[in-house]
Amino acid sequence: MLNAYLEKELSELQDKGLKRVLRDAGGFQGPLLHVEGRELLNLCSNNYLGLASDSRLGHAAVECIKKEGFGSGASRLVCGNMSAHRALEKKLAKFKGSESCIVFSTGYMANVGIISSLFGRDDVIFCDKLNHASILDGIVLSQAKMKRYPHCDMDALEKMLKEEKGGKKRAIITDSVFSMDGDFAPLDKIVELAQEHQCIVMIDEAHALGVMGKKGKGLAEHFGVEKDIDIQMGTLSKAAGSFGAYCCGSKLLISYLINKARSFIYTTGMPASTAAASMRAIEIIERDEETRKKLLDNARYMRAQINLIGFDTLRSQTPIIPIMVKDSQKAVEFSNRLFEAGIYVSAIRPPTVPANTARLRLTVMATHAKKQLDFALDKLQIIGKDLCLI
Ligand SMILES: *Cc1c(COP(=O)(O)O)cnc(C)c1O
Numbered sequence: 601m602l603n604a605y606l607e608k609e610l611s612e613l614q615d616k617g618l619k620r621v622l623r624d625a626g627g628f629q630g631p632l633l634h635v636e637g638r639e640l641l642n643l644c645s646n647n648y649l650g651l652a653s654d655s656r657l658g659h660a661a662v663e664c665i666k667k668e669g670f671g672s673g674a675s676r677l678v679c680g681n682m683s684a685h686r687a688l689e690k691k692l693a694k695f696k697g698s699e700s701c702i703v704f705s706t707g708y709m710a711n712v713g714i715i716s717s718l719f720g721r722d723d724v725i726f727c728d729k730l731n732h733a734s735i736l737d738g739i740v741l742s743q744a745k746m747k748r749y750p751h752c753d754m755d756a757l758e759k760m761l762k763e764e765k766g767g768k769k770r771a772i773i774t775d776s777v778f779s780m781d782g783d784f785a786p787l788d789k790i791v792e793l794a795q796e797h798q799c800i801v802m803i804d805e806a807h808a809l810g811v812m813g814k815k816g817k818g819l820a821e822h823f824g825v826e827k828d829i830d831i832q833m834g835t836l837s838k839a840a841g842s843f844g845a846y847c848c849g850s851k852l853l854i855s856y857l858i859n860k861a862r863s864f865i866y867t868t869g870m871p872a873s874t875a876a877a878s879m880r881a882i883e884i885i886e887r888d889e890e891t892r893k894k895l896l897d898n899a900r901y902m903r904a905q906i907n908l909i910g911f912d913t914l915r916s917q918t919p920i921i922p923i924m925v926k927d928s929q930k931a932v933e934f935s936n937r938l939f940e941a942g943i944y945v946s947a948i949r950p951p952t953v954p955a956n957t958a959r960l961r962l963t964v965m966a967t968h969a970k971k972q973l974d975f976a977l978d979k980l981q982i983i984g985k986d987l988c989l990i
Contacts, residue, residue, distance in 0.1 A: 719771065773802045910984075927956075
């Protein structure tokens with residue numbers, strides 16, 4: 601019975617061009633990547649600053665393993681709270697200018713744990729339609745009433761806030777940089793509306809930490825609204841090149857989460873060495889404005905050239921550059937053709953993005969050389985024409 605069900609579901613996905621498979625990558629995560637025996641130009645990782653394969657992170661992890669071993673033995677509330685965890689949290693709080701910080705094992709777990717512990721049946725959450733799946737899952741688990749507003753549409757949000765006056769607690773939750781569109785939430789306006797309509801504000805800086813803001817602290821820094829945001833969540837798995845996630849906020853908030861967030865309580869502490877590598881990454885991000893500038897220069901160049909070729913890149917303003925295809929099958933074909941030509945960019949399809957908005961999600965790294973980007977542009981143009989996309 602189970603097999604019949606699974607086969608039916610999978611063949612339905614296959615027919616719609618939505619079936620996903622894993623590809624094996626090996627070697628270092630860099631501008632070039634070994635995939636299935638070939639060396640490809642990597643244009644789809646979130647390793648924006650190249651830190652995932654930076655020897656300084658590896659070194660920090662190894663040094664920590666020598667002192668603290670590998671596993672953390674238990675959940676942090678039992679006996680798994682190692683010195684590397686505390687050091688990382690202190691560092692992050694200081695870097696973000698927050699009172700306090702708590703680290704989760706992954707961004708997914710952070711969002712689910714923060715949202716489901718803070719909100720319940722009597723609360724209302726206003727949520728951007730394109731928010732990350734982990735935010736959505738957190739809201740569903742919380743059982744709060746969810747009001748989704750069209751992507752970054754502040755007029756629609758304002759109307760919703762006026763119409764929906766209920767909610768013991770009210771919150772606006774948004775990605776800061778949107779993971780599939782590469783545009784950003786108007787945090788200045790969101791903060792203003794939140795104050796007017798008594799809402800808590802939570803942002804997810806997964807793709808903004810290390811990328812946006814003068815010091816790389818994220819989009820809240822870019823807009824200068826850090827003090828007006830109650831809950832600043834972000835991940836250590838993207839530009840920071842490591843693994844894990846943080847929540848920065850008041851001492852009260854962090855103390856509450858330590859007591860109530862189930863994805864923090866009922867799970868083993870992350871390996872101390874991972875925390876040590878993350879800590880090193882934050883130190884690097886803090887000091888290295890040069891690499892961030894290189895990243896943004898590469899992104900600006902690539903986006904402008906892709907637009908010149910004739911592709912629609914939506915409202916992208918970051919190293920995440922969507923190349924709109926719309927049809928899922930065609931997006932997969934585009935990605936496969938690029939793969940054959942030596943370029944690794946994955947096709948993003950529903951349900952990761954809304955129906956009929958399949959795309960290539962191209963991401964630029966600080967460590968890409970201009971000639972690598974030019975090579976990709978050349979292939980994008982040739983194959984795009986071949987597929988009648990431009
Ligand atoms: C990647 C991502 C997450 C999940 O983070 P992980 O550490 O990979 O679990 C959460 N939110 C957003 C917006 C993301 O892009």
